[in-house]
Amino acid sequence: MKAIIILSALGLATMFVGVYNFKKALLPMILLGLLAVIGINTMEWNTNIHYYNDMLYFDNWAVSFTNLILAVSILVFLLSGQYFKKNTDHLEDNYSIIIFTIIGAILMVSYSNLAMLFIGIETLSISLYILAGSKKTSLASNEASLKYFLMGSFATGFLLFGIVLLYGASGTFHLHGIKDYVIENHASLPTIFYVGILLMMVGLAFKISIVPFHFWTADVYEGSPTLITAFMATVVKIAGFAAFLRLFFTCFSSITEHFVPILCILAVLTMFLGNITAVYQNNFKRMLAFSSISHAGYMLLAIIALKESSFIAILLYTAAYSVATITAFAVLLMIKAAHQENDSIDTFNGLAKRSPFMAFTLTIAMLSLAGIPITGGFFAKYYLFANTISAGYTWLVVLAVFNSAIGVYYYFKVIIAAYFKEGSEEKLSIFPAYQLVLIITAIATLLLGILPGLITEMM
Amino acid sequence: MATANPIDYLPIIIQFIVAIGFVIFGMIGSHLLGPKKHSKVKDDSFECGIEAQGNARLPFNVKYFLTAILFVLFDVEVIFMYPWAVNFRDNLGNGTWFWEMILFVVFLMLGFLYIIKKGALDWD
Amino acid sequence: MTDQITHIAKTIPIEHYIYLSAILFSIGVLGVLIRRNAIIIFMSIELMLNAATLLLTAFSTYRSDAAGQVFVFFIMVVAAAEVAVGLAIIVMIFRNIKSIDINLLNKLKW
Numbered sequence: 001m002k003a004i005i006i007l008s009a010l011g012l013a014t015m016f017v018g019v020y021n022f023k024k025a026l027l028p029m030i031l032l033g034l035l036a037v038i039g040i041n042t043m044e045w046n047t048n049i050h051y052y053n054d055m056l057y058f059d060n061w062a063v064s065f066t067n068l069i070l071a072v073s074i075l076v077f078l079l080s081g082q083y084f085k086k087n088t089d090h091l092e093d094n095y096s097i098i099i100f101t102i103i104g105a106i107l108m109v110s111y112s113n114l115a116m117l118f119i120g121i122e123t124l125s126i127s128l129y130i131l132a133g134s135k136k137t138s139l140a141s142n143e144a145s146l147k148y149f150l151m152g153s154f155a156t157g158f159l160l161f162g163i164v165l166l167y168g169a170s171g172t173f174h175l176h177g178i179k180d181y182v183i184e185n186h187a188s189l190p191t192i193f194y195v196g197i198l199l200m201m202v203g204l205a206f207k208i209s210i211v212p213f214h215f216w217t218a219d220v221y222e223g224s225p226t227l228i229t230a231f232m233a234t235v236v237k238i239a240g241f242a243a244f245l246r247l248f249f250t251c252f253s254s255i256t257e258h259f260v261p262i263l264c265i266l267a268v269l270t271m272f273l274g275n276i277t278a279v280y281q282n283n284f285k286r287m288l289a290f291s292s293i294s295h296a297g298y299m300l301l302a303i304i305a306l307k308e309s310s311f312i313a314i315l316l317y318t319a320a321y322s323v324a325t326i327t328a329f330a331v332l333l334m335i336k337a338a339h340q341e342n343d344s345i346d347t348f349n350g351l352a353k354r355s356p357f358m359a360f361t362l363t364i365a366m367l368s369l370a371g372i373p374i375t376g377g378f379f380a381k382y383y384l385f386a387n388t389i390s391a392g393y394t395w396l397v398v399l400a401v402f403n404s405a406i407g408v409y410y411y412f413k414v415i416i417a418a419y420f421k422e423g424s425e426e427k428l429s430i431f432p433a434y435q436l437v438l439i440i441t442a443i444a445t446l447l448l449g450i451l452p453g454l455i456t457e458m459m
Numbered sequence: 460m461a462t463a464n465p466i467d468y469l470p471i472i473i474q475f476i477v478a479i480g481f482v483i484f485g486m487i488g489s490h491l492l493g494p495k496k497h498s499k500v501k502d503d504s505f506e507c508g509i510e511a512q513g514n515a516r517l518p519f520n521v522k523y524f525l526t527a528i529l530f531v532l533f534d535v536e537v538i539f540m541y542p543w544a545v546n547f548r549d550n551l552g553n554g555t556w557f558w559e560m561i562l563f564v565v566f567l568m569l570g571f572l573y574i575i576k577k578g579a580l581d582w583d
Numbered sequence: 584m585t586d587q588i589t590h591i592a593k594t595i596p597i598e599h600y601i602y603l604s605a606i607l608f609s610i611g612v613l614g615v616l617i618r619r620n621a622i623i624i625f626m627s628i629e630l631m632l633n634a635a636t637l638l639l640t641a642f643s644t645y646r647s648d649a650a651g652q653v654f655v656f657f658i659m660v661v662a663a664a665e666v667a668v669g670l671a672i673i674v675m676i677f678r679n680i681k682s683i684d685i686n687l688l689n690k691l692k693w
Contacts, residue, residue, distance in 0.1 A: 012569055019576040115654050122661045129668050133675060142676045149669050150624055154615050156665075157631030160658065161608055164635045168601075168642040173650055192601065524674055528667045535663040538656050 001051045001058055003041040003066055004106055006033070011099035018092020026095055027081050031074060038070045054174055055113045061311045062110035064458075065242045068315065069105045069235055072322045073098070075437050076231045079330055082337075082431045083227045094134055098231065101127040105239035109246070114163045114173040117243060121159065121207065124239060125152045128232060132224040144223025151206065151216040159203025165196030175250040182254055189255070197252060197259055204247075208240035210300060211270040214293050218277075221289035222343070226336065229285060230329035233292050234322035241299050241314050245306075253306050263304050268399055270297030275406040284332055285343045287410060288325065291369060294407060295321050298400055302384055305391035312456055313384040319455070320368055320376035320448050327365035327441040330434050331358050338428055348414055350423025355430060359418045361438040368445045370411040371404050376448025383452070525579055536567055592644050600641035607634035621673050625666075632662050 010033040017026055044058050051058070076098070084091050100123060107120030129152060133145025167173055169190050170181035182189070202213065209217040221229045252259065274294030281287035299317055302310040331351075332343070339347050352359040368377035381404065385397045417423075430438075447454070543560050550556040574580060607630060614627025636655050643651025 012566075015573050016569075016576075019573065115650075115657060118654075119657060119661070122664070126661075126664050126668050129672065133672055136675060137679070139679055142672070142679055145672050146621060146676055149672050150615070150621070150628070153625075153628045153665055153669070154612075154631075157608070157611065157628055157635070160632060160635040161604075161638075163654075164604075164639045164642065167639065167651060167654075168597075171642075171646050171648060173654065524670070528670060531663055532667055535660050538659055542653065542656070 001049065001056060001110075002044070003037045003070070004056075004103055006037050006040065007099055007103050007106070010034075010037075011096045011103070014092055014096040014099060018095070023091055026092060027077065030077055030095060030099070034070055034074050034077065038067055038074075041066050041070070050112065054176075055116050056107070056110045057112035058110055061242070061246070061315075064315055065109035065238060066106050068319055068322070069102060069109070069238055072234045072238070072326065073102050073231075075323075075326045075440065076227065076234075078433050078437045079230070079326075079333060080227055081433050083225075083333060090134070094131070097127045097130055101131070101231070101235065105235050108239040109242040111243070111246070112175045112250075114166070114175070114178075117247065118160065118163060120239075120243070122156065124236065125156065125207070128152075128228075128236070131228045131231070132220060134228065135225050138223075140223040141225060142223075144220045147216050147223075148220045155203045155206030155213070157203075158199045158206070162196045162199030162201075162203055165192045165199065169193035169196060175247070178251045179254075182251060186254065194258060198262075200247070201259065201262070204240065204244045205266065208237060208244065208296050209293050210266050210296055211273045211293065212266075214270070214273070214296075217293055218286050218289040221292070222283060222285045226285070226329060226333050226343075229288075230326055230333075233288065233325050233329070234318075237292065237296065237299075238318040238322060241296075241303075241318060245303050245310055245314055248303055249306055249308075249310065256306055260304055260306070263300060264393070264396060267297050267300040267304060267396065270294065270300060271400060271403040272297075275403050275410075279406065279410050281410070282345055283343045284328075284345050284348070284414070287345065287414075288328060291407065291410070292321075292325070294403065295369075297403070298381065298384060301388040301393070301396055301400060304393060304396065305388045307387065307391060309387050313380075313387045316376075316448070316452065316455055317380040317384050320380040320445065323441045323444045323448070324365040324368040324375075324377060327361055327438060327445070328369075330437050330441070331362045331365075334358065334428060334430060334434055338426075345414060345417055346423075348417040348423075349421040350425065351418035351428075353425060354423070355428040357435070358428065358430065358438065361442045362418060363415050364442050364445050366411040366415050368449070370408045372408075374446065374449045376445045376452075379449050379452040383456070522582065529574060529579065533567070533571070536563075539563065589644055589647070592641070597641065597645050600638060604634045604638035604641075607631075607637070621676075625669055625673070629662065629666075632658060 010030065013033075014026060014030060017023075017029065041063060044063050045060060048057075048059050050056070056062075077095075080095070080098075084094065104120050104123030104125075104127060107116055108124060111117045111120060129145055129149040132148045133141055135141035163173070166178060169192050170178045172178060172181070206213040221233065224232065248259075271294055274290050274292075274297055278287050278290035278294060281290060295317075299314060302313040302317070305313075331348075335347050335351070336342065348362075351362065364375060368375035371377045371381040385400060388397050388400075540560065543556075547556070611627045611629075611631035611634060614630065615624050618624055618627065636658050639651045639655055639658070643649065643655075
């Protein structure tokens with residue numbers, strides 16, 4: 001809770017510090033602020049306080065997801081210094097909107113009232129519509145922004161109608177009120193309640209790009225400014241899945257038979273479509289977009305299992321996925337700085353000769369995304385699949401493992417390009433901030449893989 | 460009035476009929492009764508002042524758009540004050556009741572200060 | 584007076600409100616899927632939100648529970664914010680390509 005208040009103040013401060021022309025002070029201020037917020041947020045561990053008439057509930061899951069979001073945001077901010085160096089006209093606007101996006105994400109992981117879920121999703125989405133279009137003169141960015149805006153508000157409509165129908169049936173917006181209602185009327189739930197669940201599922205599926213509501217993803221990821229894509233691909237996924245799981249675990253875990261079959265079909269479709277389409281991509285950003293869709297498919301398994309341990313599974317998986325994705329985007333940003341706005345995978349050719357360090361960290365990230373042992377991605381996948389098997393969905397896990405095998409192909413395509421293909425020989429200079437980010441992400445990925453107990457024991 | 464019967468809406472229907480009927484009557488009546496003379500001057504859109512030129516549907520300056528949007532945003536915030544004001548009397552004993560709204564207005568004013576500083580309201 | 588209004592509103596069965604909102608919502612969804620003009624798609628989305636708002640008010644009245652109506656305020660504010668951002672995006676695109684027909688925006692395919 002304190003995290004939200006301090007971040008709001010930080011966002012306002014960012015706006016005014018920029019307006020009064022202390023732009024040099026912006027980035028250090030934000031980074032210090034975010035670190036302070038992580039510290040303050042961690043102090044809420046094990047307190048389990050209900051805030052504001054039970055609008056927000058900061059249990060340990062909310063605290064840990066908040067910390068994960070803040071940590072990923074710090075990495076994005078570290079990358080941003082170099083990225084905005086050329087264009088500082090709207091620096092404070094970009095920064096403050098990113099901070100407001102983070103606030104929306106934190107609301108999404110800590111809500112205990114559907115009103116707060118709605119506010120959180122909208123704060124996150126509306127900020128992202130602006131960020132996606134923040135490259136005002138680039139037509140691709142404009143289109144990405146418009147597409148994201150239209151599809152996002154469309155999804156909001158579904159989500160909202162779902163919330164209204166749940167309210168109509170149960171008479172409350174509180175998650176625990178809805179849970180009690182479901183348990184009391186287990187046998188005789190009205191039709192509008194089921195329609196409400198379905199519509200909310202559609203709305204949330206749009207936000208986390210589950211097939212068949214994924215079609216905006218690749219275009220928006222490709223068109224948005226690369227740094228914003230990195231932010232979108234990580235923070236939105238974390239917040240979206242945490243919100244999805246929180247809603248379904250709290251409210252509907254006693255009537256799983258009514259929606260889990262649908263989720264199973266969606267998960268299978270998402271995994272296959274994401275992976276198979278990713279194989280055919282030559283644009284690195286599009287490939288990462290489809291890979292993010294397939295990862296959404298794997299993470300859906302945790303929601304299908306719908307157990308307390310699903311939270312750990314999602315936390316681990318989003319952590320491993322976000323860290324690896326940030327690495328990939330950091331390397332892409334650096335290559336783009338040298339190659340003038342080309343996203344093709346060919347630009348990675350010969351990366352190992354141009355910068356062995358970058359090639360090495362990229363390899364770790366790709367191995368982690370593919371789920372190869374000793375990286376964080378492997379353990380996260382293992383935990384997720386084990387969790388799903390123990391819930392009795394072995395056939396889904398078999399399909400998921402098969403899909404991971406497809407995934408290996410296109411992740412290795414990047415590694416092969418970096419190590420075995422001939423490319424430009426010119427050395428790449430690496431910016432200090434990027435070096436720091438790459439070192440942090442590489443260590444985090446390996447740490448998550450070698451000592452996963454750090455997270456699982458804590459819970 | 461315990462229940463509303465359809466018959467209760469009769470006055471409204473009568474009013475509708477009268478309103479629409481008067482318009483139709485006026486249009487048809489003036490068309491039938493009025494003399495029909497056309498001349499170049501009479502068909503002009505303005506009969507005095509500067510001569511009309513161009514289309515009325517001109518694309519207008521984007522500055523108006525910005526002002527209009529900012530108006531909508533600040534205008535809508537007022538709906539949060541309605542429930543607060545309606546319950547004001549019942550909550551006089553509540554120490555924070557007044558200051559909550561002050562805080563809200565302070566945030567709103569910070570936004571206002573920001574758009575002024577950003578030059579969104581400058582006309583030149 | 585307010586009790587009377589509530590009472591009159593309740594003389595219409597709740598199903599009718601649900602049907603009306605569902606129809607409005609469906610019109611909105613169809614509008615989004617069929618129309619190609621960004622502004623009209625946007626209007627259809629607003630129609631979807633307003634269908635939800637209408638139903639929310641009806642439920643709130645039937646249950647004599649103010650929470651639903653407070654939620655309506657939030658929806659209105661969020662919708663206004665969305666309008667502001669959405670129109671700004673459309674104006675930005677119009678400045679670049681002088682049109683708002685989304686078929687012209689085929690640089691990134693659907």
